[in-house]
Amino acid sequence: MWGRLWPLLMSFLTATAVPGPSLRRPSRELDATPRMTIPYEELSGTRHFKGPAQNYSTLLLEEASARLLVGARGALFSLSAHDIGDGAHKEVSPWHLDHSEGLQLHPAPWDLNFLEMLPAFQSPLIHWEASPEMQSKCHQKGKNNQTECFNHVRFLQRFNATHLYACGTHAFQPLCAAIDAEAFTLPTNFEEGKEKCPYDPARGFTGLIIDGGLYTATRYEFRSIPDIRRSRHPHSLRTEEAPMHWLNDAEFIFSILVRESKASAVGDDDKIYYFFTERATEEGSGSFAQSRSSHRVARVARVCKGDLGGRKILQKKWTSFLKARLICHIPQYETLRGVCSLDADTSARTHFYAAFTLTTQWKTLEASAICRYDLTEVQTIFAGPYMEYQDGARRWGRYEGRVPEPRPGSCITDLLRSQGYNSSQDLPSLVLDFVKLHPLMARPVVPTRGRPLLLKRSVRYTHLTGTPVTTPAGPTYDLLFLGTADGWIHKAVVLGSGMHIIEETQVFKEPQSVENLVISPMQHSLYIGASSGVIQLPLSSCSRYRSCYDCILARDPYCGWDPSTHACMETTIANRTALIQDIERGNRGCESNRDTRPPPPTKTRSVLRGDDVLLPCDQPSNLARALWLLNGSMGLSDGQNGYRVGVDGLLVTDTQPEHSGNYGCYAEENGLRTLLASYSLTVRPATPAPAPQAPAMPGAQLAPDVRLLYLLAIAVLGGLCLILASSLLYVACLRGGRRGHRRKYSLGRASRAGGSAVQLQTVSGQCPGEEDEGDDGEGAGGLEGGCLQIIPGEGAPAPPPPPPPLPPAELTNGLVALPSRLRRMNGNSYVLLRQSNNGVPAGPCSFAEELSRILEKRKHTQLVEHLDESSV
Structure with a gap:
């Protein structure tokens, strides 16, 4: 199916792709295979957390205090980042919220003796449930009381040195609260959350706290239009709605602050970037009010942190909002699923990784693609031409007119201040009117090198995160962790030509979507949030690789071969300068390092001629090719001379004497060959045991002349028996006649x-003593x-017979x-x-x-x- 459909879909690029570099690339070069597969039963070094809640989708890591804060449905948890399963969460707080009585704290209806048993410190658990009254009102509005009418914690971040800030859906009536970070307790007063948090737990949402201001993007109320807002700030802002919507049914994925003005002479130029999907307005006919198109596209937008809105035009609205199309591989059939950023503190090296799902309109083909976008390329697109809605053609087209000054969408920098523009409220009306009608850029943002880094068929990535890893040799590589919709984690390293998936790990026994990923370099851990709980996974397991070549072939930036200990070691704890690595090629460095492990023992197999025999050989790497050699030189191919080469080993069918010999199973990967198993096969002549024989007739094994004599004797004896039987019958009839009567049966x-x-x-x-009574006598x-x-x-x-005269004998x-x-x-x-x-x-x-x-x-x-x- 793929072989027939994929070339057809690739042809869409030439006919319908938006302007930009060619994205065509043979799919076979992109369908990466994880080198190793680790099922759930083989996990090692993992830790699990599951508290009295569900939907552990909001994670906040605080490296300084080594805490992992978790927001779930109806609860918040404070876990040890070193070991999330250390049991501290079992100290359950005896307090819960009763919103029906003024949002006060009341003791839970438990045994009061339990209060005396509590430790002096505060529990790392906060119950934050919606009251039964709120849940009932939610259900009356037609919402699901099994999934929606609860308090889903959607936002949890550090607010200041002493407090955290959290927001929850609260049964479709959002609330926010400032939480004492040290005591980890809720306040007695809460804030209205309709301007800060989504009402629906299923809506896309992203939020940041920057310098005390809350930057969020979602749909806040049932009938509201999704937009980007800033609250808890002296100048609250939001996106424009008239005469056209800047956002069209947007689902937000990710946001990040990039400090572009850090150590720069251009002044306050820091920006917040948003990634989302929305309905396309530039393709086909449409209107200012609402696009009729159902096609959704990926976008990247930005606003300036220092934006204060306009004075008369765009009052309390963003004056710096711009958005651009984001494409990866097949623009018509891709959906943005997840985004992460690396090196956001240094704008010159900031880049983004985005995960897309590629699905045809017939849903007969599904795959995931990973693309990289450099910030410099994004900045170039926002500095380019604009799009405008052309009334005559009733469509969007490239704006060819004069662009006013200062450039619309720019931040207020030192250069603009020198020209008299001290804030966005000083911008001319012409500039603000242009921003109002031209929020979309003409050119799309294309991936680095114009193509995806990775294409994985039959997989849906839901979330991703990454971290740069500096190797002992000096180069730094980006290490990505990709979560799937069925509970797997793909660990991949970004190389110059693409991505290499080091391993795939099944972290949940029951299939479920990965909702969040957080990396802790200090704890050397990956934290995975999902519906059923939180998993802590080590960033690497180098001890899994037993030989130098196995360690090199893995191409894990965290792992290197130590020649002194003959072991694959973590680069974070070993002598980094002595470790051997080859991340780029993955096959060099072990030539002078002798493998101290003994070769695999030779196993003997002895079979009868004509039988089948299986020689097992387990290939630990999915990228390795099984190579079988007979007597050290003759290569065996599948289907040749009774040999069948499979993933489980070598099957020899209808064995013959020429099949005897020494068999070696090798793993051939990336130009290297490693012996995995050795067998000595002996084929013995078939000597079947005599089968049991049924009793034969006399003379069955005799010669033909002797057999004839036996048949004649049997015939004579048969004739004599017939004559004797006739004589006996005749005598019996005569005797019956003499007795005066005849009887018949x-x-x-x-x-x-x-x-x-x-x-x-x-x-x-009669019997002896019986008297004749005649034929008719009774x-x-x-x-x-x-x-x-x-x-x-x-x-x-029947009537019982008379008793016998004497007791019968046995x-x-x-x-x-x-x-x-x-x-x-x-x-x-x-x-x-x-x-x-x-x-x-x-x-x-x-x-x-x-x-x-x-x-x-x-x-x-x-x-x-x-x-x-x-x-x-």
């Missing part, structure tokens, strides 16, 4: 009260004489000799056998003798599992 039923009886007549007539039993009556036991009970197989009722056998019903002769059982007759012989014959056999009456 007859099977019939006679009615009885409560059941039915089956009559079985014998051929030979005995005392009401049945024909000489009959054997069988009554099924499942029917209605046969050898445990059955009573000729009983009136046979015992239940294997779960079958009792069956009544009675020979009727005037109702009195007679002694043993031919039938009884035959039955006895049958039972005697079966005494050594196992009874049938489910014997039925017909078999008896």
Whole structure:
């Protein structure tokens, strides 16, 4: 699917891309693969925190006090930055807020004895819940009482030396509070948060506290238009709404202060940069009031920190607001997801990294791209031509007229002060009118070198952060951590030609989106905020690499090979000058360092000819290619001579003697070859064991002439048996005629009260002592004489027979000799056998003798599992 669709999508660049350098680049060069994959079960050195709350998405790291402050749903936490899971958060505060009674602190309804057990210090937990009344009002407005009608802490920053400043959605009625940083307690009075915090926990939001002023960007109320505001300042400002909106349904991602005037002679030129997405207005037809286009684009905007607004025009509005298009790879199908900045304190080296999601309008293709933008390039775009709305064509076009002076959107610097412009309120009306109608720049901001640093298919990055790392050799590399929508962290180093993903780590067992990332160089830790909790992850795990080449191939700026200890060491704790690294190429430096590890032991395998055998070989690197050598020289390829090369090892099918030999499994990566496993395979001749044979007929294995003799003998014996049987039958018939009557086998039923009886007549007539009564005579039993009556036991009970004259003796197989009722056998019903002769059982007759012989014959056999009456 990718192979067919990607070239088609790339063709859009030539036809529809905005002006700028060509962004075309073969996708196969950009689809980076993480070198190592670390599943959740193999995590080491991580620490976890989960308190009595949810949605741990707001993080504030204070390196000086080694604290990590966390804002969640209905709570704030103060954790040890050294170990967030040290258990200090378990000291739960017994105070909670009751907003229904004047926002006062009241004891929680717990056992009062618990208060005496509390430590003297304050708990690192603040409960900040919305009252039940507020939640009920929120639910009545149609909001979700399972997710939205709570107090989601969205803003948490240092306000001054003694206090923190926090804001929460508070069930769609935002509140803000100044928190005592030392005691970590809420105040008794709160501030209205509608001008500072979003009402909706799902809305995009970004905020900064700069010199006591609060700079925020979001949609503040249900019917308000998203804008950028400054509050808690003598001059409160916001963006313009008429005659056109400067912002169109904007979702804000990130903001950062860049001190461009630091150590500069141009004066107060510090700026705040905002990154967001909004509906495009410059593409297609539109109007001043609202764009009809549903296409969203990425933007970067800026305002001056020293802006005071206009005197008559743009009163309490920004006079320095400008915005520009931000593109990465495929402008029509990219969505901005996350931004981070590095070296913001030095404007000459400030640069930004942005994560985009690339999705087609049919949603058949999804990928993520990482682009880098240098501040100097952004400044160049804001110094370039403007866009304007052309009434005649009812579209946006490049402004070709004269630009007034001082340049619209500029900050007030020492140069402008020398010209008499001491603040933005002194700017001419012509300049302010131009700013009002020309907020958009004509050229887009394109990534460094005109192309993405990384393209990763089937991954959605949600957040990213980075830090510069100086290596022992001197160069400094940017190390990025990228969070995904399913709970993974990609660690990548930025190289001159792109990005190398060092490893991917599954930090959450259950898939969930990474909501925030914060790096602590002092603690050498990465803090990850998500819905279920906070994870502390070490920035590097160099001990995972066991050899010099493995350490070099990782290309981790934090890791280097120490020749003296023969171990991969952290650059932060080891002798930095002696460590070996090769970040750029990743394959040099280990030539003179002998590997002290013993080679892998040779394992023996012995199989029968024709069998299949698997030789396992685990490749620790996803970038390595498995190379199999037979007897040290012959390379094995997949599908050749019964060999199948896979990710799990080498499968040899239908083994033959020529498959015997010594097999070596190598990892071939970046020009280096490392032995991983060694096998000695022996293929033995097949000697199958004799199969069990069924009993054969006599003569089956004899010669043909002997077999013929056996067949003739069997035929003669068969003929003799037939003659003997005929003779016996003839004698029996003669004997029956002499007795004066003949009997036939007859099977019939006679009615009885409560059941039915089956009559079985014998051929030979009477038992000893039996008198003939004629064919139609009836005995005392009401049945024909000489009959054997069988009554099924499942029917209605029959009249009990007279007791036998003598107690019956036991046969050898445990059955009573000729009983009136046979015992239940294997779960079958009792069956009544009675020979009727005037109702009195007679002694043993031919039938009884035959039955006895049958039972005697079966005494050594196992009874049938489910014997039925017909078999008896």
